[in-house]
Amino acid sequence: MTRQMTGAKMVIEALKDQGVDVVFGYPGGAVLPIYDEMFQQNDIKHILVRHEQGAIHAAEGYARSTGKPGVVLVTSGPGATNTVTGIVDALMDSIPIVVLTGQVPTFMIGSDAFQEGDTVGITRPCTKMNWLVKETDKLAGTIHEAFHVATSGRPGPVLVDIPKDVQFATGIYKEKADTRTSHYAPRTKGDPEMIARMVELIETAERPVFYTGGGVINSGDRATQVLRDWAEATGFPVTSTLMGLGCYPASGKSWLGMLGMHGTYQANWAMHDCDLMLNIGARFDDRITGRINAFSPESTKVHIDIDPSSLNKVIHTHVPIIGDVADVLEEAFALWKSRGGNVNREALVRWWKQIDEWRAVDCLAYTPTGGTPIRPQHALTRLEALTKGMDRYITTEVGQHQMWAAQYLGFDGPNRWMTSGGLGTMGYGVPASIGVQIAHPDALVINVAGEASWLMNMQEMGTAMQYKAPVKQFIMNNERLGMVRQWQELLHGERYSSSWSESLPDFVKLAEAFGCKGIRCDSEDDLDEAIREMLAYDGPVIFDCLVEKHENCFPMIPSGNAHNDMLLGNAETQGVIGAKGAVLV
Amino acid sequence: MSPLNIQKGASKHSAYDLRDPNAEVIETHTLAVIVDNESGVLARVIGLFSARGYNIDSLTVAEVDHLGHLSRITVVTSGTPQVIVQIKAQLERMVVVHRVHDLTMEGPNVQRELALFKVKGRGEARIEALRLAEIFRANVVDSTLESFVFEMTGTPQKVDAFAELMQPLGLIEVARTGVAAISRGV
CATH class of the missing domain: 3.40.50.970 (Thiamin diphosphate (ThDP)-binding fold, Pyr/PP domains)
Known part of the structure; x- marks a missing residue:
């Protein structure tokens, strides 16, 4: 059954088809037809923000806390440009966001019309993909494709720019089920040979560490569960990046705390001294690595990432595995168990003894003032x-x-x-x-x-x-x-x-x-x-x-320094950053 | 634990390049990038190169499959082995990109470029230009009493060589298409 409707109605239908229950947005001239359709229905709740940047960040909060894509609806020109900071934020942190922007009518594009902006041009480098829809018949299919791209592979923001005449015109609605999504289908299963190598390394490692990132959380509950199974069964220590916090419980016995520039003493030393680094869904960000040529010099590095461009981008890895964290970890876990579930227990005892010594430094200790100001x-x-x-x-x-x-x-x-x-x-x-x-x-x-x-x-x-x-x-x-x-x-x-x-x-x-x-x-x-x-x-x-006005945040790896070269407190802070470090951010 | 000793191409499906990433040698690679033929696609691909600081030595683009709605971008780029691998990975993950062929890695390939040369001159120089054009199998596609336009197809090296020879003979303008490349055999 084909259904005819206006472009504006199509937007609402497509969102319903995609299971969207909340849209964060702000109306304006170029999206009035869509807002009119929004007004005439009750399935989708519209949250009126006070600034378009707020709409994106709110959608990011929604997406990160639910695992579902966040949806934003704004008008052309300034409405669209105000979303740019948020879109880049979502791109950097791999958050699935679908941004719908109004545009001046197709016959006015390029005429410097009121509130016209080259939205697809401006957002091309900061979206995973964007589209300008010039025909109403293509609108529904494009929105379905947008959801597919935003949530497949490494998630990210996408944008659909919809001229006002396309919203008014009538066309044929394409159901989600009838939409043939594009060739875009990132690989999720890891290479079995590489997975086998990872398992062999786990069996013999003497000083292993799980270095986990936001990719574990993006991969979903299955990924966090199997990561916990791995940590439990092997007894390997676990650290997380800022984006990965929560993928392994902070109350868990293998938890080292966050790593990186302001990470814990034990996490950074474990990264530096390990002989097997298992990077799971993290990307060797510069906040994590510190000085590249002093980064974990002794370790064999395994890296699981769904984005091939993350592999060997910054740090050379010995076992790169392209795939979804949950799929790869599950497959590796099954293989490891079938081979007897062995680890080098003796060496691990020594490793934990070392880690406990680092823990004993108690790098997060502080002295409360007991009064004013508040620490x-x-x-x-x-x-x-x-x-x-x-x-x-x-x-x-x-x-x-x-x-x-x-x-x-x-x-x-x-x-x-x-x-x-x-x-x-x-x-x-x-x-x-x-x-x-x-x-x-x-x-x-x-x-x-x-x-x-x-x-x-x-x-x-x-x-x-x-x-x-x-x-x-x-x-x-x-x-x-x-x-x-x-x-x-x-x-x-x-x-x-x-x-x-x-x-x-x-x-x-x-x-x-x-x-x-x-x-x-x-x-x-x-x-x-x-x-x-x-x-x-x-x-x-x-x-x-x-709070205390001059408190500094420690521990800290000063820019350009290695993981085993951390500042623990206010003493000795002068001159710790060399000329090379000073140019870094 | 010793670092793994994995042979290059350890897995036949492998998208990984296991050459020494620290090699500082600059390599030149010719990539054929098959993309959706949509507006903005070229801007997207070029934007990737400029945003990440990659080199473009040559670039050509045209639709190659009208029904399939596909264009082929041939890009000649240069960088360390690690940068080349990154370029391919960054291209491959773009939604509009269907396939990336590294023709340099995939074996022997044919590279051709079309060039037009305008040479101004009279007398001996003019005759010499014509004689050299014959040697290089360049065709005269326009002529006045004091100028020729030569058309030539060849490798970039051949085009360079011809341009160099024409320089003292009155070369005043060159138009080049950039490289189109395809692998040999099937």
């Missing part, structure tokens, strides 16, 4: 203690607070931790927290923020109020751009160029202005009570947590 690490330690066991989701902004959150909060399951990793987008957290809350209305959603990042998309508090999303904004306020300040201290002779927050708003009054609750806390004595008050409040809260 930021202490604020997060208490937040962790008081929310333990709750149905909790955490988002963050970008900076010191983000690293502290990664260090001091524990995640026992995947999809519970939403942060801007690759792009490092300040302003990510507020809208992302709203996206998460929309997807999980009854859960506790906390955005751990710094005051500077938080201000970048604070307008979205209006969205939180409108949709009664009770997000908790936990702002660790040091009146500084803390990470910038830290680098200036280490690298630029303590000349703090533009790295303090001048003329800050009164966050409690700001909360009142939005109609939500504001809480200020400036003493460790009152911290627990204040956090409990935040948790108990039924609605959005802006929590102004006044």
Whole structure:
């Protein structure tokens, strides 16, 4: 049965066909027909954001916390360009997002019409794929293809640009089932020979480590489960990148903590000294490797990634495996068990003894002030203690607070931790927290923020109020751009160029202005009570947590240094970054 | 544990290149990239090269399969072995790309380029130009009393050689198509 309908209606039908229940968006001239159709139905909920960048980050929060693609609907020109930061963010962190943009009518394209922008041109390098649809008959098929591309292989953002005349015109709707998706079908099964090599290496390794990344979480629940099975059965230590936190439980006995520039002492030393590195869905990011030619010099490296271009991009790997993490790990696990499930137990005992010595350094230790100001690490330690066991989701902004959150909060399951990793987008957290809350209305959603990042998309508090999303904004306020300040201290002779927050708003009054609750806390004595008050409040809260202004984030691998060359504290921070390191970011 | 000693081509399905990644030698590779013939595809492929800092020595593109809606981009690029592998992997993962053939790796191949040369001159130089054109099997496709336009098909090296010889004989303009390449045999 063929169904005739307008392009605008097709958009709604295609979204329903794809099982979409929420769209984050902002209307404008070039998408009015679609908004009109949106108005006349009740299956899809539209969340009106306050800025298009917020729509993308909210969709990212939705996508990361559910494993489903996030959907965004915005208008042409400025509506589309405002989404660009978010699109790049989703590309860097491999988040499936489908962006629908309005465009001026086809007969006006190229005429510099009002609110015209070359949206497909602008977003070509920052989407996985994008399309300008010029015929209504092709619209539904293109949207189905967009969902296919966004969610297949390494996930990522896609964009469909829809001119206004295409929305008004009538055409034939193509069902999802009738759409022949393109040739695009990334390989998911790993090469059996390479998997066999990986298993052989696991059987004999003396100092192995699982280095896990966001790919495990993107691969889904099956992947996190089989990773846990592997860790349990082998007794190998596990570390994660910022994007991978939660794929192995922080309460698990093999957990080393996060690795990388602000990773734990034990995780980075284990990476440096290991003889077998099992990289599962991570990409040897520069925050992870430190100095390339000193990166884990002794190890044989196995790398599982669904994106062939991630293999051997930065670090040469001995056993590269192209495939989906869940498929490859399952196949390898079955093979390993069938071969007797052997590991080198004796060597592992020695390895763990070594790791325990590194653990004993207790690199995350800090001294609470016991009063004012609040030690930021202490604020997060208490937040962790008081929310333990709750149905909790955490988002963050970008900076010191983000690293502290990664260090001091524990995640026992995947999809519970939403942060801007690759792009490092300040302003990510507020809208992302709203996206998460929309997807999980009854859960506790906390955005751990710094005051500077938080201000970048604070307008979205209006969205939180409108949709009664009770997000908790936990702002660790040091009146500084803390990470910038830290680098200036280490690298630029303590000349703090533009790295303090001048003329800050009164966050409690700001909360009142939005109609939500504001809480200020400036003493460790009152911290627990204040956090409990935040948790108990039924609605959005802006929590102004006044923390030590000059606290630095440690441990730290200074730029250009190796994993075994970490700073543990404030002593010896001057001159640690050499000229070569100084040019790095 | 000693590093693995895996032979190149250990797996016949292998997409992996196991040559020494630290080799600093610069190689030139000719890639045939089969893509959807859609608007913006060339911009997408070129954008990849510029965004990631890869070289393009030569580039040609044309539709080769009207019914299948496919174009063939022939790109000659250069870089270390690791960069060449990255270029192929980055191309292969693009949604619009159907296949990438590394003609340089896949065996003997034929490379041809079409070039047009405008040579201005009179007297001895003009006769010499005509004589050399005959040796190089270049055709005269336009002539005035004081100029020729030669058309020549050949490898880039042959085109270069002819251009060099024509230089002192009054070469004033060159148009080249860039390389089209195809593997030998079936």
